Amino acid sequence: MPVIAVIGAQWGDEGKGKVVDMLAEKADIVVRFSGGDNAGHTIINPYGKFALQLVPSGIFYPDAVCIIGNGVVVNPEVLFKEINTLNQRGISTDNLVISDRANLIMPYHLALEGLEEEARGKDAIGTTRNGIGPAFADKTARRGIRAADLLDKEVFAKRLASILEYKNTIFTGTYGVAPLSLDEIYNKYCEFGERMTPYIRETTAIIDEAIKRGEHILLEGAQGTLLDPDFGTYPYATSSSPLAGGASVGAGIGPTRIDAVLGLFKAYITRVGAGPMPTRLDDETGELLRKQGNEYGTVSGRPRDCGWFDSVAARYSTRINGFTGAAITKLDNLDTLTYLRICTAYELDGEIIDYFPATIQALERVKPVYEEMPGWQTSITDILKFEDLPRQARDYINRLEELIGCPVNLICVGPERGQTIQKSPVL
Ligand code: GDP
Numbered sequence: 481m482p483v484i485a486v487i488g489a490q491w492g493d494e495g496k497g498k499v500v501d502m503l504a505e506k507a508d509i510v511v512r513f514s515g516g517d518n519a520g521h522t523i524i525n526p527y528g529k530f531a532l533q534l535v536p537s538g539i540f541y542p543d544a545v546c547i548i549g550n551g552v553v554v555n556p557e558v559l560f561k562e563i564n565t566l567n568q569r570g571i572s573t574d575n576l577v578i579s580d581r582a583n584l585i586m587p588y589h590l591a592l593e594g595l596e597e598e599a600r601g602k603d604a605i606g607t608t609r610n611g612i613g614p615a616f617a618d619k620t621a622r623r624g625i626r627a628a629d630l631l632d633k634e635v636f637a638k639r640l641a642s643i644l645e646y647k648n649t650i651f652t653g654t655y656g657v658a659p660l661s662l663d664e665i666y667n668k669y670c671e672f673g674e675r676m677t678p679y680i681r682e683t684t685a686i687i688d689e690a691i692k693r694g695e696h697i698l699l700e701g702a703q704g705t706l707l708d709p710d711f712g713t714y715p716y717a718t719s720s721s722p723l724a725g726g727a728s729v730g731a732g733i734g735p736t737r738i739d740a741v742l743g744l745f746k747a748y749i750t751r752v753g754a755g756p757m758p759t760r761l762d763d764e765t766g767e768l769l770r771k772q773g774n775e776y777g778t779v780s781g782r783p784r785d786c787g788w789f790d791s792v793a794a795r796y797s798t799r800i801n802g803f804t805g806a807a808i809t810k811l812d813n814l815d816t817l818t819y820l821r822i823c824t825a826y827e828l829d830g831e832i833i834d835y836f837p838a839t840i841q842a843l844e845r846v847k848p849v850y851e852e853m854p855g856w857q858t859s860i861t862d863i864l865k866f867e868d869l870p871r872q873a874r875d876y877i878n879r880l881e882e883l884i885g886c887p888v889n890l891i892c893v894g895p896e897r898g899q900t901i902q903k904s905p906v907l
Contacts, residue, residue, distance in 0.1 A: 482739045483697045484906060485727040488704030489743035489797040491751040492722075493777075493784060495809035495892055496744055497521025500537040500700045502897050503906070508695035509545045509687060510538025513730030514720040515702030516553040516585060516612040520778030524895045527571060531778045534559050535566065535576060536700050542572055545690075547683050550581035551720060551730020552702075553615040554627065556672035558585075578676060579683040579732070580628035586669075588647040588660055589614040595655045605716055606753035608780055616719035618643075627680045630673030640666055684732035691737055699727040699738070705797040706751075713840055716755025724801040740907040742889065743803035745794060745880070747811040750775050750784040756843035759787035759823045773813040788821040788850065791883035796836040798885045805889035805906055808877060812893045817855040820876060823848035824883065853879065861894040866903045877903070 484503065488494045501523045504510050517533040524530075525540055532539070534554060536546040548554060563573045589611030596614070597604045607613055618624045623643055629636050641662055648659035690697060705711065707718040708726075720726065728735040748769055751757045760766070769775065769786035776783055797803070814820060826833050826846035837843050856870035863869055869877070869891075881888045891901040 482694065482907070483691065483699070483733070483737055484740045484742060485699040485701065485724050485738050486742050486744065487701045487724055487727070487801050487803070488722055489745045489794065489801070489803070489806070490704045490749050491706045491757070492519070492702070492704035493750055493752065493775075494704060494744035494746050496701060497523045497532060497537045498892065498895060498897070499742070499744060499807055499809070499890065500698055501525055501540065502900060503698055504538035504541050504544055506696050507538055507541070507544050507698045509547060509690050509697045510536040510700055511547040511549045511683075511687065511697065511731040512536045512700045512702065513549040513551045513727045514722050515718065516610065516615065517555050517558040518608040518610050518612045518718070519702035520780075521702075522778045522895070525897050528569065530566075530569075533562055535562050535573065538698065538700075539566060539571060539573065539576065542575055544575060545686065546576050547686070547731070548576070548578045548582060549683065549731040550579040551726065552579075553583045553585050553612055553619070553720075554578065555585035555611065556669070556676060558610075560672070560675060576679055577681050577683060577686065578627055578679045580626065580631075580680050581732075582627045583615055583619045583624040584627060584630075584669075585611040585615045586625060587665055588644065588651075589618070591660065592647070592650065595657070604754065606755075613719045627676060630669060630676060631680065633670060633673070636669070636673070637666060640669070687731065687733055691733075699731050699733070701727060705801060706793060711796075711800050713755045713843060716753065716840060740804045741802055742906055743797060743801055743806045743884075743886070745789075745806055745808055745884065747789065747808050747814055747876075747880075748773075749787050749790050749793070752777050752780070752782050752784045756840050757785055757787055758792075758826060758843060758846050759790045759848050760785050761787045765817070768816070769813060772816070773810055788823055788848070789880065790823045790848070791880070792823060792826055792834060793836055794880075794884045795834075803884075803886045805887050805904070806881070806884050807890035807892065808880060808888055809892040811873065811877070811891055812859070812861045812899075814855060814876075815859050816857060818857065819855055820853050821850040822853070822879065822883065824851050825849040861899060863893055864901060866891065866901050869901070
C-alpha cells in the first residue's frame with residue numbers, strides 16, 4: 481500500500497472517514513488534502529464515536545503522522561476545539577502536522593460568507609457558512625494568510641493590516657455593516673500562532689522522504705467529485721478540488737507517485753445543500769433511505785436528499801479521477817428494500833444520453849433511465865466475505881462494478897471498522 485488516495489466519488493458523505501480509519505491501520509502518513517472544516521467525517525472505532533472536521537482520520541493511530549495539507553483551509557479556532565476534544569477523550573495529537581502553506585480562515589471570511597449567502601436570497605448555494613469559500617477565494621486572489629505567516633509577527637501584522645483595510649471597505653461600503661477591528665484579529669491570531677507553531681512544518685519533504693523509504697501513505701479526500709469546482713454541479717459546488725488531481729496538488733505530491741485511487745460510492749446516492757440531483761427520491765423510499773442510513777450532516781445536522789445509484793455520474797467520476805478501484809459503502813442500508821433501481825442513462829429533452837451535463841439547467845431537466853433488480857431483504861451487517869452475501873446483493877454489486885467501470889475492492893456493511901468485506905485488494 482505505498483500511496484493511496486481515497487476520493488469521494490459522489491456528492492460527499494460516502495463514508496470516507498470510516499474507510500480511511502480502516503486503511504490507516506497500515507499507514508505511516510495520512511494527509512488531508514482539500515476543503516476545510518465544512519467536511520465532517522464520522523468515525524466509529526474502539527475509542528468511541530468521533531466527528532472529525534480538520535484532523536486527518538489517521539489520528540487514532542499514534543504512529544501515523546497526520547498532516548493537514550497545503551490544500552486545506554484551516555480555521556485555528558475550530559482546529560483547537562477539535563484537538564481539545566480529542567485530547568480530553570484520551571487521543572494524542574502529538575502526531576499532527578500542519579503544512580506551513582495552508583491558508584487560514586479569518587474572522588472576515590465567516591462574516592463575508594454569511595452576508596454573501598443572504599444577498600443571494602433564493603439562489604443561496606447552501607454553504608455551511610464556515611468561511612471556507614471566501615478563504616479559498618482569497619487564496620486564489622493572492623490575498624490569503626498562510627500558516628507560515630503566523631510564525632513572523634511583523635510580517636503577519638503588515639499583511640493583515642493591508643488585507644483588512646480592503647475587507648473593511650466591503651463591510652462598510654457594500655453591506656453597510658461595521659468594520660472589523662485590526663487589533664482584535666491580530667491579537668487573537670498571534671495567540672493561535674503561538675499554539676500552532678509546534679505543529680507547523682514544511683510537509684512536502686516529510687512525504688517525499690517517506691515515499692523514498694517505501695512507507696505507506698494515505699491521501700484523505702473531503703467532499704465528493706460532483707462538488708468539484710470544475711466538474712461538479714457548478715455553481716452548487718465546493719471551493720477546492722476533491723478529485724485525485726486535487727490530492728496531488730493539495731498534499732504536494734507528484735501525480736506519478738500515487739499508486740492507487742480508491743473511489744468511494746454509497747450503494748445509493750445522497751446530496752446535501754442546494755443543486756440538482758437526477759435520481760433524487762421525494763417519496764417514502766427516499767425517506768426510508770434517509771432514516772435507515774441516518775442521512776443527516778455530520779456537522780450541520782442538515783437532512784440529506786437520497787436517491788437511487790446514479791451510474792452515469794459514477795462513470796463520469798471514474799473517468800475524471802482515474803479510479804483504480806471502488807469501495808461501495810452503506811450496502812446494509814438497502815437491506816429492507818424489496819427492489820433496487822440503478823440509473824443507467826439520462827433522458828434529456830427526449831434524447832437518451834450517457835454523459836453528465838455541464839449545466840445545472842440540463843441536469844434539472846434530465847430524467848433517469850432505470851433498471852430494476854430484486855432486493856435481498858435480510859440483514860447483511862455481520863457478513864465478512866463476498867461469497868456469503870445473499871445472491872441478490874452479489875448481483876447488485878457485480879452490476880455496479882460493470883457500470884462504474886473499475887473493480888470493487890471494498891464493500892462496507894456497517895459503520896464500524898470491522899464491518900467491511902474485501903472483494904479484491906486495493907493495491
Ligand atoms: P464522510 O464525510 O465521507 O466520511 O461521510 P460521513 O461521515 O458524513 O457519513 C458517513 C456515515 O456513514 C458515518 O456516520 C459513518 O459511520 C457511516 N457509515 C460508513 N460506512 C457505513 C456502512 O457501510 N454502513 C452504515 N450503516 N454506515 C456506514
